Amino acid sequence: MKDLIDICRGALILDTSTLVRLKNAEDVFRKGLIVLVAVSLLVGLVGFGVDVAAKLRAPSLADQRREAQRGFAEALKYLPPETINPETERMIRDYFEAGLDIGFGIAALPTRLPRPVGSILEALGGFVSAPFKRLSGWMLYTLLVLVAAKLLGGRATVQQMLGCTALYVVPHLLNALGALLKLIPCMGPPIASLLGLVAFVWGIAIYVKATAVANELTIGKAIFAVILPILVLVVLVVLVAIVVGVIALIS
């Protein structure tokens, strides 16, 4: 446990020796994985608590519907008068009311188990799914970065690459704080967004450093390896768009 905390601390300050030690550990992948799953669960735990509390204390469906109608009426006031005539406004209202009928009609349908049980299970499912979501994105992208790093002369094994880059997740602990801050009206959500941005940038810095250390590359090459998969993807999308465009023009 102490070892893992030291690794997290070292990652946060982009300490090369910590990353080298981790890279050379026999269980590098296991360690990285534990950090990634633990951080995801910790961050998700706060969101889960907030989610369950909100679901259990949710107002009645009638109150929620009134609130939605009030919010919609407020939003309509901000539309420039020249863009909307009474006929269009009536039509938008009718669509909105039909949407509410569908949404609240389904919400009012009975279920075999009581609704609150379903709400808690749904929140629990989201909480347990969070590490899998993070793992999916990280693992797929890291495999592409590893290929790019290999093309640039990288020397990491797949275990070293995955184990070291998993530490990118550590700054995302700030998101747990962000989830709590969101509960504070007015100032809470913008501060939470700012914390999210800091965690994201900090995470990228750790990811690049981990790629450099694991592959014994310079920081410049590591940055290139990290952005290369995105560049290739963008080029592919542009090429496909051009081909589709040309075919459409010809036919």
Place this chain on the structure above:
Amino acid sequence: MQTVLDTLRLCPKALLLEGEAYEEMRASASPLVKGLILIVVVGVLISLVGIVGETLEWATTPSFDEMQEIVWQGMEEMPWVQQIPLEERRAVMEIIRQRYDFGWRIARLFAPNPLNAALKVIAIPILLLIGWFIYSLLAHLFAKLLGGQASFGQTFGCTALAVSPQLLNLANLLPYVKVGVVVWAWMLVCNYLALKIAHRFDTGRAFWAAILPLIVLALLAAALVAIGVAIASALIGGR
């Protein structure tokens, strides 16, 4: 029974990309049989657990028939219905209703249902076995072309261990859990390691041996889709 337990014991190590698990499988007396047993056991385990999760999800979801009716009523209230000329409205709404019902029939296939979950106890192991067999066969062929040193059984035994990430689906004991594509990405990494160790490959050759079967399968799938579309177009055009 002891063989099953011994093979299952390798799964966590294989999942954590520990080479010794694949080495042990490679050196074992009958890796092909062990691999086969492992895949069946993993398939049955995850589908049994899935029954619990899917049943709980079914029990906390409203009836599909009632949802279908509520959505239809809501759609009928929308202004677009009034914009259809009165004399055509009935016929147009009937066509839309048919397509709408067809859409819901497709959606029902993916809806939680205890009976479907129970059927998966048979379907999932069979699908895993088919997937494993086809992938391993192609991987073995490519590995041999690349100078690999493993026997047929060793390749199949080691790639069977690469099914270990399917154990992540045990999380489906809880309803509403989405494991996602991580299983497939992880299996790819495990297959790479399995082929590397089984065939004594360096990184490059192990990469190609692991990836080429997927490329071939993707091309095959694309060709089948293209043929299907061509046949469907010919049939529709011929009417």
